Amino acid sequence: MRPAAGGAWAPERRLLTVGLVGLVTAGAFEGMAVPTVLPLLVGELGGLDLYGWAFSAFWLTTIVGITLGGADADRRGPARALIVGVILFAVGLLVSGLAPNMAVVIAGRAIQGFGAGATSAVVYAAIARAYPVETTPRMIALVSSAWVVPGLIGPALAGTVADTIGWRWVFLSVVPMLLLMGAAVTPQLTPFGPAPSSAGPKRTTTRRAFDAARLAVGSALLLWALSVGVPAAALALLLVGGTLVILALRHLLPPGSLRLARGRPSVVAVGFGVAFAFLGAEAFVPLSVVEVRGGSAALGGLALSTSAVTWAAGSWIQARAAGAGLRRMMMAAGAALIALGIAITATVLLPEMPVFMAAIGWAVAGLGMGLAYSTSALVMLETAAPGEEGISSSALQLMFTLGTALGAGVGGAVVALADGGLLKLAPALGIVFAITAGVGLLAALVAQRVPSRGPARRPDEALLAPAALPGH
Numbered sequence: 017m018r019p020a021a022g023g024a025w026a027p028e029r030r031l032l033t034v035g036l037v038g039l040v041t042a043g044a045f046e047g048m049a050v051p052t053v054l055p056l057l058v059g060e061l062g063g064l065d066l067y068g069w070a071f072s073a074f075w076l077t078t079i080v081g082i083t084l085g086g087a088d089a090d091r092r093g094p095a096r097a098l099i100v101g102v103i104l105f106a107v108g109l110l111v112s113g114l115a116p117n118m119a120v121v122i123a124g125r126a127i128q129g130f131g132a133g134a135t136s137a138v139v140y141a142a143i144a145r146a147y148p149v150e151t152t153p154r155m156i157a158l159v160s161s162a163w164v165v166p167g168l169i170g171p172a173l174a175g176t177v178a179d180t181i182g183w184r185w186v187f188l189s190v191v192p193m194l195l196l197m198g199a200a201v202t203p204q205l206t207p208f209g210p211a212p213s214s215a216g217p218k219r220t221t222t223r224r225a226f227d228a229a230r231l232a233v234g235s236a237l238l239l240w241a242l243s244v245g246v247p248a249a250a251l252a253l254l255l256v257g258g259t260l261v262i263l264a265l266r267h268l269l270p271p272g273s274l275r276l277a278r279g280r281p282s283v284v285a286v287g288f289g290v291a292f293a294f295l296g297a298e299a300f301v302p303l304s305v306v307e308v309r310g311g312s313a314a315l316g317g318l319a320l321s322t323s324a325v326t327w328a329a330g331s332w333i334q335a336r337a338a339g340a341g342l343r344r345m346m347m348a349a350g351a352a353l354i355a356l357g358i359a360i361t362a363t364v365l366l367p368e369m370p371v372f373m374a375a376i377g378w379a380v381a382g383l384g385m386g387l388a389y390s391t392s393a394l395v396m397l398e399t400a401a402p403g404e405e406g407i408s409s410s411a412l413q414l415m416f417t418l419g420t421a422l423g424a425g426v427g428g429a430v431v432a433l434a435d436g437g438l439l440k441l442a443p444a445l446g447i448v449f450a451i452t453a454g455v456g457l458l459a460a461l462v463a464q465r466v467p468s469r470g471p472a473r474r475p476d477e478a479l480l481a482p483a484a485l486p487g488h
Contacts, residue, residue, distance in 0.1 A: 024147065024155050032146060033155075035201025036139050037162045039102075042194040043132060044166035046109065048324065049174035049190070050125075051299055052317035053183040055306040060183070063118030064435040065243075068428010071299045072239055073122045074129040075421035076232045081133020082413045083228035083268060088134075089141040095205040098138045102198030105131030106191045113187030124187075136413055138205070144397050145208055153335040156393050160331035160386060167324015171302075171317020179312065227264045231414075234260025235421055242429035269411050282465035283347075283395050287412045288419035289459025290351050290388045294381055296423015297358045297452040298323070300431065300445055301374055304364055308442050309371050319361075319374035323382025330386020334394065343391050348463035350388025355456030357381025362449035365442045388459070389416070395467060423452055 024033045050070075058064050081104075085097040105128055112124030143155045174186045237257030244250040265274060273281035302316030334346055360377030363369045396412045427448040434444040 024151055024158060029146065032204040035197060035204055036142060037158060038197035039135060039201060040139060040159050040162040041166060042190060042197050044163045045170045046190045048166050048170035048320055049186045051302050051320060052171040052174040053178040053186045055303055056178050057183050061118045065432045066118050066122060067431055068425050069122050070125055071424035072421045072428065074125040075417050076235055077126045077129030078133035078417045079232045079414055080228040081130040082137045082417060083224050085134030085137035086141060087224050089138050091210055093209045094138045094142050095202055097134050098198065098202055098205060101131045101134030101138065102194060105135060106194050109187045109191050113184045142205060152397055153394055156390050157331040157335035160390055161328040163324045164328045167321050171320045175312060175317045227267045230260050231264035234264060235418060239425035242426065243432055268414060276462060276465060278465045279467055282462055283392050284412050284415040286347055286351065286388065286459050286463050286466060287392045288415040289455050289462060290354055290385060291416040291419030292423035293354050293358065293452045293456030293459065294385045295420040296427055297449055299424045300427055300448050301361060301378060304445050305371060305374055308365055308445065311371055319378050322375045322379035326379045326382035327386040330383045331390040334387060334390040343395055344463060344466050344468045346387045346391045347466055348460045350384040351456050351460035351463055353384025354381045355453040357384060358449050358453040358456060362446060365446055426451060
């Protein structure tokens with residue numbers, strides 16, 4: 017039963033809102049910092065051929081964390097999943113921050129992924145259960161806005177810290193903030209027990225864990241196939257990995273998702289496409305600035321900062337337009353803007369173009385991401401069956417995560433060709449940007465199959481147009 021009245025800042029929810037936003041902020045600092053410092057990390061530890069795996073390992077294990085965290089939040093309440101997620105995230109940060117080589121960094125990133133996935137699923141499940149339905153669009157926008165400050169100062173701060181006292185402190189310094197926010201929000205989630213059950217068969221947590229693990233392993237095999245030099249071995253890995261992925265997704269996603277059926281199935285497909293395009297390309301923006309154009313780590317991170325602001329702006333546009341029936345248009349326009357932003361960013365690879373084109377391009381892409389992803393999250397939450405808010409949220413996040421892992425992995429495989437001497441770095445990065453922009457355009461086409469309006473609700477559950485922002 018959703019609460020009947022009161023906004024995000026009502027007295028009974030104020031601390032929960034602060035805690036949820038704080039958790040996202042802590043994760044956002046980490047998310048903005050790692051791409052910024054990774055070029056310096058590779059310069060000290062080596063392992064350019066493993067560059068893509070530093071991202072893919074994180075996102076592949078996030079798949080498992082999202083699936084288990086969302087299911088556990090529905091079955092036992094969100095508090096336990098949050099505690100486990102925060103602890104694993106912190107442990108992974110410590111492992112990466114103290115790593116002696118690139119392999120250990122990747123192991124730490126994998127542990128972080130488990131924790132980040134569980135935490136992310138809990139945040140959206142909490143929004144679905146703890147806030148009135150008319151407040152949902154604004155809470156989604158508010159959570160997205162938690163990326164603004166980390167986006168503005170996180171990359172520059174991370175670059176400055178890495179350039180002065182060392183990249184390790186970029187990982188280690190996030191741990192206290194993460195633990196503090198986790199300790200603040202957990203008591204607020206404890207009163208929420210198991211979600212009311214909905215009709216229909218359910219897969220057990222064990223089965224969902226098996227499917228999530230199968231999806232992660234299959235995805236890893238697909239990425240491994242991209243770097244295997246023996247054609248027969250690559251083909252075998254593609255076949256086995258693809259089979260595992262398809263079998264797992266059939267159970268983890270809404271029926272019809274693999275054939276792009278209209279409605280919810282196409283929503284999760286768009287989530288995959290925009291994540292592949294935006295976050296797959298974002299992993300290589302600082303590398304383009306630092307390694308191709310000779311800029312500093314701080315300058316490379318600055319390009320990422322612009323997207324945090326425009327992503328939040330896109331999320332608030334979504335919140336204001338929630339009652340106008342523009343969901344399809346916002347998702348399609350968002351995906352198209354991502355593709356355009358990637359194309360603009362790619363011009364930084366040309367010596368005659370100014371480096372600040374990366375910041376301009378990434379601002380455009382960030383606006384598109386705010387429109388597309390926030391609208392996707394809204395549609396998935398408002399169409400969730402009672403008692404399945406966590407699983408419904410995790411379906412979208414799972415595809416978002418899978419898209420990010422494969423986007424970064426495909427890009428990493430192309431960049432590895434440069435490390436092997438088969439390509440120069442600039443052309444390799446150009447190929448990465450071309451692939452990700454193409455996927456963004458495909459996502460814009462798939463968005464034509466999503467609903468334009470939310471589902472009809474009883475009068476007491478009607479999704480109202482959000483109020484104006486504070487101060488407006």
